[in-house]
Amino acid sequence: MRIEDYALVGDMQSAALIGRNGSIDWLCLPRFDSPACFAALLGDENNGSWRIGPVGGPPATRRRYRGDTLILESEWDAPGGTVRLIDFMPARHPHPDVVRIVEGVRGTVDVETVIRVRFDYGRIVPWVRRIDGHLHAVGGPDSSWLHSPVPLHGEDYAHHAVFTVREGDRLPFVFTWHPSHEPMPPMIDPEEQLAQTEAMWIEWASRCTYQGPWREAVMRSLITLKALTYAPTGGIVAAPTTSLPEDIGGVRNWDYRYCWLRDATMTLDALIGSGYLQEAADWRAWLLRAIAGRARDLQIMYGVAGERRLPEMEVDWLPGYEGSRPVRIGNGAVHQLQLDVYGEVLNSLYLSRESGLGADDRAWSIQRQLMDYVEKHWDEPDEGLWEVRGPRRHFVHSKVMCWVAADRAIAYVERFGRKGPVERWRALRERIHADVCAKGYDPERNTFTQSYGSRELDAALLLIPLVGFLPPDDPRVIGTIAAVERELMQDGFILRYPVHEGDNLDGLPGGEGAFLACSFWLAEAMALTGRRKEAVELFERLLSLRNDVGLLAEEYDPKAGRMVGNFPQAFSHVPLIRTAQALSRTVPSAALACGAADRRP
Incomplete structure (x- = not known):
């Protein structure tokens, strides 16, 4: 099937x-x-x-x-x-x-x-x-x-x-x-x-605060996200499956049954925005246990109980979904450096606190440690959001999320009276912002780029106005959205980055489907920049891709007209909820998930 x-x-x-x-x-x-x-x-x-x-x-x-x-x-x-x-x-x-x-x-x-x-x-x-x-x-x-x-x-x-x-x-x-x-x-x-x-x-569904025109789709997505929560610990898995291929018959077959900090924080943001604060408390407790220790030992993912060792192996007795080999158990990306995770975690902890979650001294202590790491390492290359298994690069999205880390730490001090080197963090925030605008922006094409020195684009650039790095009406934001539509749209959907046969960012052969999250990001960015009609049209088209019971996989192959990738995928259902909220005006029309956007330089 x-x-x-x-x-x-x-x-x-x-x-x-x-x-x-x-x-x-x-x-x-x-x-x-x-x-x-x-x-x-x-x-x-x-x-x-x-x-x-x-x-x-x-x-x-x-x-x-x-x-x-x-x-x-x-x-x-x-x-x-x-x-x-x-x-x-x-x-x-x-x-x-x-x-x-x-x-x-x-x-x-x-x-x-x-x-x-x-x-x-x-x-x-x-x-x-x-x-x-x-x-x-x-x-x-x-x-x-x-x-x-x-x-x-x-x-x-x-x-x-x-x-x-x-x-x-x-x-x-x-x-x-x-x-x-x-x-x-x-x-x-x-x-x-x-x-x-x-x-x-x-009873759980009755607590949902979203009452907009897409409530059925939002509620089904929220239930799916709740189903991906490991109740005993509060951890949230990216998907319940392993090795469903991103390209039928290909090798991009990964195990997603773990707790990515990035996916979990985005899931948490969607739950908080829909009235589910208890999940925020449970996840914060899981996070503090999982990352306890030295900030430099932070991993991008953990097991559902906070396990750190997730060795990757191939299961050679299974032929794979429609012959898509290898079938993998575990995930070798666990040891990658992905600097954007620091921004995701600090943003999520700020949002949780702002939404009414009680103060936690240990949580603030860990946030301080994470900021110490960001101060020392933000200017290093990393594997980035898409977990490239090749040379590290200075990914623009990673730098932007380091800016988010500093921005939210400053806001935490200002809003909640915590102690921290706020002047030093302000200087860091300004330095990262200037660095990204100088090295990650192509003035000739009026667009930010995937990485420093590159001319290629990345769908993650659509998040720049969503996290508050620049306001939605900034000409550079408008230009970047237009460039992503022009260069990364294929058959009406947004690719995460350009795919070149035999020379891909991840170093693997073959193609892949369109990441559904990227198209949702475009719809949300359209909404923030005043293109509501286009945003609604794209959003409705994305909703039509859901299966008969409202579920989405990680990607969609428009040529074959079918879903690909692990299923159901939190990373697809989260932006569905966020885009519905943006289009329904149930959250501020400025940067979503950005409680501190007005405090940036």
């Missing part, structure tokens, strides 16, 4: 991808970054999958989320009637459960289920036995149970059943994971958990 054929269910500790045909093709347990027990997404059904649907495996006639929840409902209209499949993951009790309820809506339908549990990313075929009518699978450290009134029989290392569903029937299946050395977990009541899960999501 195409990437957009999947939907997401989760319990804020892990998540499952469920296809239109009713098959769970991706599920990592017990955490987002744990080995998958269903990995057909990156291989085939023999790498682990669990399908429930009418005999023959047709795609669902329609599907939807039940209101403002993460409860998925898929319906099939068959010759004899209509059947509905309800999928969700309830809160932990204490182990993860996946609940699937088959409901007869009309007439009678013959339904089939086939489950193939494969632990360790599809490599381990478990030992399965029947105990008191329940299926128990064991493979190394992993164990699972399947509870259902429907009897299943074993065949070809899988378990099958065909059963007739009549109007009014409700037949539950409950899949539970736990460590193999532990006894069987307590069984849950699926109907009771359905009611509790629905009530939980409805």
Whole structure:
């Protein structure tokens, strides 16, 4: 199936991808970054999958989320009637459960289920036995149970059943994971958990403060971002998947099941702007634990509990999504220098405090340490926002975000009465600003450039007015937006940077899709610069790319007309929310996420 054929269910500790045909093709347990027990997404059904649907495996006639929840409902209209499949993951009790309820809506339908549990990313075929009518699978450290009134029989290392569903029937299946050395977990009541899960999501959604014309899209994006939060720690993953390709059949296949500081801070900004302050408190606590120690040891990403070692390896037994190899586990970019992260973190901590989060002495101490690092290293080259795996450069966006770090630190002192070398920071802010305008701006073309000395552009330049480095009506901002539209727009979408076959910024062969975040940035920049009609048109076109349940991947391939990259992607849903807020005037029309723009030199 195409990437957009999947939907997401989760319990804020892990998540499952469920296809239109009713098959769970991706599920990592017990955490987002744990080995998958269903990995057909990156291989085939023999790498682990669990399908429930009418005999023959047709795609669902329609599907939807039940209101403002993460409860998925898929319906099939068959010759004899209509059947509905309800999928969700309830809160932990204490182990993860996946609940699937088959409901007869009309007439009678013959339904089939086939489950193939494969632990360790599809490599381990478990030992399965029947105990008191329940299926128990064991493979190394992993164990699972399947509870259902429907009897299943074993065949070809899988378990099958065909059963007739009549109007009014409700037949539950409950899949539970736990460590193999532990006894069987307590069984849950699926109907009771359905009611509790629905009530939980409805209560959470009711706190959303956004009431603009795009509320449905914003609410679905907010729910998706919440689903990507690891509840025990407050960490926020970039996506629940690994190795979904940016280019079908290519090698840009990365593991996104970790907490990028940049993605997490942007996610947090969107949540705060929509009224979710508790998430800010949880994330700040996670951040302080994760980066505790020396500021110079700051990483761009961490594990969901703050782990620092995320070694990258290739999983050679999986063929990859549509043959896109290699499949990677872990992420080698963890040790890169990306100076923009310092600005993202300081901006997010400032916004959290400004939005009402209580003071924290330790948080300010760490902010001081981060500023000490920025003072000493802002003028060094780095790998930048796009995590280039080649020579470091003086990326303009990285320098701008170092300016943001200084700007927000100054604002923190002025607004909240904290002590710090504010005069020194003001001088630093002026020095960075002057340096960027002198070395990162091309006066001949009236545009900022990707890096010092380069003539190429970068979609991240669209963030210059959004973070308050320059006001939206500055001629250099107007010129940069125009240049990005002229040079980076392809088939109506914005590329993150120019792609040259065999000579790309990341040093890898092949092409890639259009990063959806970049096109959202353009729409937001258009809104800030008074081009509202064009902004709305672009925004509506981007919204039309969402799949039938409102989800977006990292990129979109306009030539193939399909999504590419990891899915669903926080980095796509965050700018959707921000752009809707900008167009709805629910935030100041000056720089979004910029509480200190009026204090810049």
